[in-house]
Amino acid sequence: MTESPYRIQGTTGEWEVVVGLEVHAQVVSRSKLFSGAATAFGAEPNAQVSLVDAAMPGMLPVPNRECIRQAVRTGMAIDAKINKWSRFDRKNYFYADLPQGYQISQLYHPLVGEGQIDIGPDGKNPGNTRTIGIERIHVEQDAGKLMHDQHPTMSYVDLNRSGVALMEIVSRPDMRSPAEAGAYLRKLRTILRYVGSCDGNMEEGSMRADVNVSVRRVGGPGEDVPFGTRTETKNVNSVRFVMAVVEQEARRQIDVIEDGGKIVQETRLYDPDRNETRPMRSKEDAHDYRYFPDPDLLPLELDDAFLAECRASLPELPDAKRHRYENALGLSAYNADILTAEADTARWFEVLLAESAARQGKPEADVARQAANWLTSELFGALNRLGKDLEDSPVTPSQAAELLALVADGTISNTIAKQVFEKMLETGEGAGTIVASEGLRQTSDTGAIEAAVAKVLADNADKVEQYKGGKEALFGFFVGQTMKAMQGKANPQVVNELLKKALG
Numbered sequence: 202m203t204e205s206p207y208r209i210q211g212t213t214g215e216w217e218v219v220v221g222l223e224v225h226a227q228v229v230s231r232s233k234l235f236s237g238a239a240t241a242f243g244a245e246p247n248a249q250v251s252l253v254d255a256a257m258p259g260m261l262p263v264p265n266r267e268c269i270r271q272a273v274r275t276g277m278a279i280d281a282k283i284n285k286w287s288r289f290d291r292k293n294y295f296y297a298d299l300p301q302g303y304q305i306s307q308l309y310h311p312l313v314g315e316g317q318i319d320i321g322p323d324g325k326n327p328g329n330t331r332t333i334g335i336e337r338i339h340v341e342q343d344a345g346k347l348m349h350d351q352h353p354t355m356s357y358v359d360l361n362r363s364g365v366a367l368m369e370i371v372s373r374p375d376m377r378s379p380a381e382a383g384a385y386l387r388k389l390r391t392i393l394r395y396v397g398s399c400d401g402n403m404e405e406g407s408m409r410a411d412v413n414v415s416v417r418r419v420g421g422p423g424e425d426v427p428f429g430t431r432t433e434t435k436n437v438n439s440v441r442f443v444m445a446v447v448e449q450e451a452r453r454q455i456d457v458i459e460d461g462g463k464i465v466q467e468t469r470l471y472d473p474d475r476n477e478t479r480p481m482r483s484k485e486d487a488h489d490y491r492y493f494p495d496p497d498l499l500p501l502e503l504d505d506a507f508l509a510e511c512r513a514s515l516p517e518l519p520d521a522k523r524h525r526y527e528n529a530l531g532l533s534a535y536n537a538d539i540l541t542a543e544a545d546t547a548r549w550f551e552v553l554l555a556e557s558a559a560r561q562g563k564p565e566a567d568v569a570r571q572a573a574n575w576l577t578s579e580l581f582g583a584l585n586r587l588g589k590d591l592e593d594s595p596v597t598p599s600q601a602a603e604l605l606a607l608v609a610d611g612t613i614s615n616t617i618a619k620q621v622f623e624k625m626l627e628t629g630e631g632a633g634t635i636v637a638s639e640g641l642r643q644t645s646d647t648g649a650i651e652a653a654v655a656k657v658l659a660d661n662a663d664k665v666e667q668y669k670g671g672k673e674a675l676f677g678f679f680v681g682q683t684m685k686a687m688q689g690k691a692n693p694q695v696v697n698e699l700l701k702k703a704l705g
Contacts (some may be wrong), residue, residue, distance in 0.1 A: 217426075224369070315335060317333065318385060318388055467483050469481070516544075680697060
């Protein structure tokens, strides 16, 4: 977040963009919302379709308890109101991939009410925190999928997704820039992954966003300028594309208005190849869908025991974890932000932290900085070079803790540790095994180091005179030459002490 507001300069003045997101997040569950059919990604078309999903006559839906539980846990994670009584409605419309001719959703009485998500600051952008309001989270079933590239004259229908449970997470129009929209979506995805209610894989379609954008002229101090007419760009499947939609759609609307036109409330799609939005259809209102309560489903009534179990199952959430890393462990805001951005990263770090503390016999707070710096610089740098994710790391947290312990107790130097780490990446062997097999143990033998120091000073008598004449920066040169003579195996602390003594 930046302290200066985001503005778009038009030909007639400055404009403000207003953004709201409707995020469809697929619930993590082995079966669908109202049937026992599987939900695995990548199955053969129409291989995961029950009679309920195919809308065979006489088939009745039965709510999946786990899907409801996951939605409730998500609501609790964003401090939202959980409605003990909620109800399913039928949203009626015809489309070829909707076998029932309606979608079971929740319009009038959603499962989760108002909540909020804080975005910013982070380690790189320590600006003001912004609170984005959440209007509701309702549970609904997904439709199937049309495939237009399987036949030259016909479209095929795959009903594997039909009936899959979705949480529709509807924000308030509180975002005011592409950056805020991107930050909100990233933060929401992080929370969902921590909770375990959605895997957040936007490339697989398990999380996608409908982007609502409008523009209004910038008013004077204290002036309340009404919102403009909004458009909705459907099914945007990456954070980068969401930000691009906000930018491009806002500029398109400004151009239309400044040319004397009017914005039509409509549904649009985003073409990433051309980086533009295009109209799909006029925007429907609720009455166009002929919503009414689903007669096949009783209302959901949640008891206190169920809600207590949901709350007890929540993990430490990213904001709380980041706060603990900074205040209890003494990590920098930058490192804390990186380590909490993904649930998998935080889990990896905490295993590394616990094992490092155990191996070194110290409290976690005393080894946290060493572990965090190594993870965010050495390991992340190596994985980036290798094109691997953390989950595919050749080095385990336990192996990393062993390496850091060898540095901490003086067995190897930081320089040797880098060599050992490269071997670990190549071979998968532990640090201790590599140090022993290759004779890399650091020496603190003062006799051997004194001999190396004496030779370095004798070979560089001119520089010794310059150092004694006041050129103290040469001390680093002597350290480097001594370490080189000792093949990097000398204890740096001992080298420094003996050099200071020899140089007077």
